[in-house]
Amino acid sequence: MTSSALLTDHYELTMLSAALRDGTADRHCVFEVFARRLPTGRRYGVVAGTARLVELIKAFRFGPEEIEFLLGRGIVDAATAEWLGKYEFRGDVDGYAEGDLFFPGSPILTVSGTFAECVVLETLILSVLNHDSAIAAAAARMVTAARGRPVIEMGSRRTHEESAVAAARAAYLAGFAFTSNLEAGRRYGIPTTGTAAHAFTLLHDSETAAFASQVSTLGKQTTLLVDTYDIAQGIRNAIAVAGPDLRAVRIDSGDLSVLASESRALLDSLGATDTQIVVSGDLDEYAIAALAAEPVDAYGAGTAVVIGSGAPTAGLVYKLVEVDGRPVVKRSEHKGTVGGRKTAVRRHKPTGTATEEVVVSLGAPEAQPHDRALQRPFLRAGAPAEDLPTLADSREHLRQCLISIPWEGLKLSAGDPAVPVIMTGGSA
Amino acid sequence: MTSSALLTDHYELTMLSAALRDGTADRHCVFEVFARRLPTGRRYGVVAGTARLVELIKAFRFGPEEIEFLLGRGIVDAATAEWLGKYEFRGDVDGYAEGDLFFPGSPILTVSGTFAECVVLETLILSVLNHDSAIAAAAARMVTAARGRPVIEMGSRRTHEESAVAAARAAYLAGFAFTSNLEAGRRYGIPTTGTAAHAFTLLHDSETAAFASQVSTLGKQTTLLVDTYDIAQGIRNAIAVAGPDLRAVRIDSGDLSVLASESRALLDSLGATDTQIVVSGDLDEYAIAALAAEPVDAYGAGTAVVIGSGAPTAGLVYKLVEVDGRPVVKRSEHKGTVGGRKTAVRRHKPTGTATEEVVVSLGAPEAQPHDRALQRPFLRAGAPAEDLPTLADSREHLRQCLISIPWEGLKLSAGDPAVPVIMTGGSA
Known part of the structure; x- marks a missing residue:
């Protein structure tokens, strides 16, 4: 040091x-x-x-x-x-x-x-x-609001590059399950996670091609981001590519409470009853709490956690x-x-x-x-x-x-x- | 690096x-x-x-x-x-x-x-x-509010230790005159400044002893912090120790608009007509603007600048x-x-x-x-x-x-x- x-x-x-x-x-x-x-x-x-x-x-x-x-x-x-x-x-x-x-x-x-x-x-x-x-104080409130569902810290991009590492540590201390920040993984041994951004879908000639590539490299135990174009079609594409054993889909925009329910119903109708739903996009403790009754399996929290939620x-x-x-x-x-x-x-x-x-x-x-x-x-x-x-x-x-x-x-x-x-x- | x-x-x-x-x-x-x-x-x-x-x-x-x-x-x-x-x-x-x-x-x-x-x-x-x-955006608003009076960045303690260095740089870019942060001085060549905290006065057997020590070491071109006990007495002690050539006094608490006027009048009555008044204590762009008509010579901004003022x-x-x-x-x-x-x-x-x-x-x-x-x-x-x-x-x-x-x-x-x-x- x-x-x-x-x-x-x-x-x-x-x-x-x-x-x-x-x-x-x-x-x-x-x-x-x-x-x-x-x-x-x-x-x-x-x-x-x-x-x-x-x-x-x-x-x-x-x-x-x-x-x-x-x-x-x-x-x-x-x-x-x-x-x-x-x-x-x-x-x-x-x-x-x-x-x-x-x-x-x-x-x-x-x-x-x-x-x-x-x-x-x-x-x-x-x-x-x-x-x-x-x-840590803000993160602890988010963990409470999540009622046992895992919360992923993904706010590195919204704060100073070194604050990001310390913030990932503080959020993990407060009960977050994962961080997106690799340096926090190296420095403090915190579990890291992440799969793909919208850019990865846009890079490819079609959403299906992007999903096929991701599943080919990362396996079915991955999370496919389904909201680049049309969410319902994205979910159909995801299950068509990965099959009903896909681990999870992620939704990063829109009215998450409505979208979570609709997505759950659609996944179930496709036989993907074990495929989880991860939601992200400007979530703070209040937004997380508001999703308590929805079929959400994990939350991604970014900006709000790294800036102490106010x-x-x-x-x-x-x-x-x-x-x-x-x-x-x-x-x-x-x-x-x-x-x-x-x-x-x-x-x-x-x-x-x-x-x-x-x-x-x-x-x-x-x-x-x-x-x-x-x-x-x-x-x-x-x-x-x-x-x-x-x-x-x-x-x-x-x-x-x-x-x-x-x-x-x-x-x-x-x-x-x-x-x-x-x-x-x-x-x- | x-x-x-x-x-x-x-x-x-x-x-x-x-x-x-x-x-x-x-x-x-x-x-x-x-x-x-x-x-x-x-x-x-x-x-x-x-x-x-x-x-x-x-x-x-x-x-x-x-x-x-x-x-x-x-x-x-x-x-x-x-x-x-x-x-x-x-x-x-x-x-x-x-x-x-x-x-x-x-x-x-x-x-x-x-x-x-x-x-x-x-x-x-x-x-x-x-x-x-x-x-930088928050700092620029503070500089505008200060209407040409110098603003000193002193918020390092309120943010991550490395953010503090970058924040000092951004504030200087936005027109701040100085920072308290030494690493920002070293890394970016920014002028640094600072004199004493309340602890320095409390350490000594009397306020007068503290002021005498500071003036002995730093000279009369220093800023004496006068609000540890009683501000009016503090100003009298400051001028008694340093004489009317003292560069500045700093007030870090209380209703700064009232205190600035009273302090100016007292300094003038003591013949210290060129002694400047530096104010600090939870100043943001609005608080700085509210002091525009008061006899303030420089502002110290801390928390608000390093957290982007909201x-x-x-x-x-x-x-x-x-x-x-x-x-x-x-x-x-x-x-x-x-x-x-x-x-x-x-x-x-x-x-x-x-x-x-x-x-x-x-x-x-x-x-x-x-x-x-x-x-x-x-x-x-x-x-x-x-x-x-x-x-x-x-x-x-x-x-x-x-x-x-x-x-x-x-x-x-x-x-x-x-x-x-x-x-x-x-x-x-």
């Missing part, structure tokens, strides 16, 4: 320069990542990106090229450049597990160490968590809350913001349903049965914790978390956070 | 496999990139990302690692793997200059070559152009329009979509004001005085054209284009495209 060290805002290095010079750079600091609020109407957030972040923090080193740039531009002085040349994060990072839920005020990441070593990570930490958490960033901030053991807080903050390092537990009924999240500053919450401590170590003195969860672990963790919230929390309609956050203790 | 070859959707390679096997892979194809519509209410789009794209196309090679992944997953067969190993784009790419405007149906990029060599670039082309164009993707598609000289079109397309390679000119009054954009399929538009041909070569037989514009050129080009559109086109309110597109000729 190339250096991530310049994925950083200019002001972090000017603050560093000044702090190195005035002697405050070594003060022990605690920074916390949290959201002041969820996107309007959302009932939960989803923590995502932590494993990517741990890798990027390890790669956060200033090599000769980075130093040369910073000195050449006059962004840092020689003393700061020397310090950066030796930089390696040696502090601690704790936080909510990837795939856990969060609510307004949840301390999802806690970074502690010297001011100098923590302040330079601000932009990188927020970029990763804001992006990936936004995608909330493309998670609103997470990185705030200094403690200096040398002293809580600090910006005076103009909302009243709910308290200084000091926080500890968090989620309380549950004996049945397992979450009832509230308790966030305590400067201390630990009084223990109750069915509490779950929400923070775990990611880095200790700069070294990754030994038991970091895999992507599959995080995917399962989110699935369990979504089972645990009150059922209102899974509604797609606008509402309050599914679990109230109780902030206690602390000072300001 | 590492390989960009897997920033690709799975189906492009399955289509390739089938086309290689059935003999259609070498058919000469023309693909076009266009938007069916602008984001709701927007009056123009801005082409951005082309120079990035040219670099990524050059890096689009399948090395042993990429081939191994594809074969291991069974995504391609041995014959396709061999073809990919030798792949290098040898076709032509033409398009609208970076920084030009576009409207619904404008053929902003035309890719021609064999089906095989063109189809594999679909995702990469769309990812780059959809992202960068979305950011339109985070530009809605561009990549469609096959011609096969071996024969126009092709998907039957279910809107009536406005026509097959065949397009040529485009923008018509102007003698005064230079654009009146319409003429898009002709299968031929060239009848020449009129004050026409400007919109397409230019980017790649010829795979090689970059010699006179590719610099980022500074593209920035100036957009500035000129925005001067050329009817004045209604610069309004922030929702409206029709500023320049109508006339589609003529062609067949379907």
Whole structure:
């Protein structure tokens, strides 16, 4: 991995320069990542990106090229450049597990160490968590709306080429079954899928010729795209070419609820009773939910998932809350913001349903049965914790978390956070 | 640059496999990139990302690692793997200059070559152009709203860490004066800026100590952030520490219109009549416009610019329009979509004001005085054209284009495209 060290805002290095010079750079600091609020109407957030972040923090080193740039531009002085040349994060990072839920005020990441070593990570930490958490939250709602039917992520073309890879990862974490993105397949082991676009049909002299070619190369366990010309004729052509053992047809345009029913009836009449129907085309969680009663077997979601379905960033901030053991807080903050390092537990009924999240500053919450401590170590003195969860672990963790919230929390309609956050203790 | 070859959707390679096997892979194809519509209410789009794209196309090679992944997953067969190993784009790419405007149906990029060599670039082309164009369009509106006052891009933390670099570039292209993103400074030569966050003040024993440290390190030509505690006291502390020659103060919270006026009056009363006022905090084009009458000297824009101010993707598609000289079109397309390679000119009054954009399929538009041909070569037989514009050129080009559109086109309110597109000729 190339250096991530310049994925950083200019002001972090000017603050560093000044702090190195005035002697405050070594003060022990605690920074916390949290959201002041969820996107309007959302009932939960989803923590995502932590494993990517741990890798990027390890790669956060200033090599000769980075130093040369910073000195050449006059962004840092020689003393700061020397310090950066030796930089390696040696502090601690704790936080909510990837795939856990969060609510307004949840301390999802806690970074502690010297001011100098923590302040330079601000932009990188927020970029990763804001992006990936936004995608995961939208994707989780789509998975809920799909009610067990598989959802395929196919939005790479609608977002930055590297965001696309991270978005595929976040969507898979949230329960998507596949991605179209090959780099996500390579980098994270996510199952990839895809068959053909309209261009493939248009390339050929006829739709039948295109289908015959596809089946010849990919076999009958493929999905034929039937809406290039006329959908009913497309389905007849598909079954004529592949026979009733064709795995699936895909419809990418039109009124999908009507088309799904008509297509199902037509496929059945052709004896293709096991041929599945995949639908795609501007699907978001609401469009998916609206198809719940239709004979759809899988959904392809593109644009909406990679742009967070209206909330493309998670609103997470990185705030200094403690200096040398002293809580600090910006005076103009909302009243709910308290200084000091926080500890968090989620309380549950004996049945397992979450009832509230308790966030305590400067201390630990009084223990109750069915509490779950929400923070775990990611880095200790700069070294990754030994038991970091895999992507599959995080995917399962989110699935369990979504089972645990009150059922209102899974509604797609606008509402309050599914679990109230109780902030206690602390000072300001 | 590492390989960009897997920033690709799975189906492009399955289509390739089938086309290689059935003999259609070498058919000469023309693909076009266009938007069916602008984001709701927007009056123009801005082409951005082309120079990035040219670099990524050059890096689009399948090395042993990429081939191994594809074969291991069974995504391609041995014959396709061999073809990919030798792949290098040898076709032509033409398009609208970076920084030009576009409207619904404008053929902003035309890719021609064999089906095989063109189809594999679909995702990469769309990812780059959809992202960068979305950011540039939003940023251009903010620059218009700022009426000549400088705007600083500081949104890196709200988007994916690599999107952030591309977003800084797109915002600069659109007329932003600076970015906070250091990698954008290194990669594209964009001026970077930044001074301090609230954390720097909180780190110190007092606001005055923080300001003294900053001024000691960065000099009086710095910007002091004055809203950590009390803004009026912060301004007094700033001038007490730096004297009336302080370059600027920054306010990042509160009702900026009231605060700007009060701060200006206070600074003037302290003799700091040349000290500038920089405002930031959830500014979009509307919030910037609302501050036009206030004594603000510069704006910092973050979240809104990197998420396209409500339109985070530009809605561009990549469609096959011609096969071996024969126009092709998907039957279910809107009536406005026509097959065949397009040529485009923008018509102007003698005064230079654009009146319409003429898009002709299968031929060239009848020449009129004050026409400007919109397409230019980017790649010829795979090689970059010699006179590719610099980022500074593209920035100036957009500035000129925005001067050329009817004045209604610069309004922030929702409206029709500023320049109508006339589609003529062609067949379907």
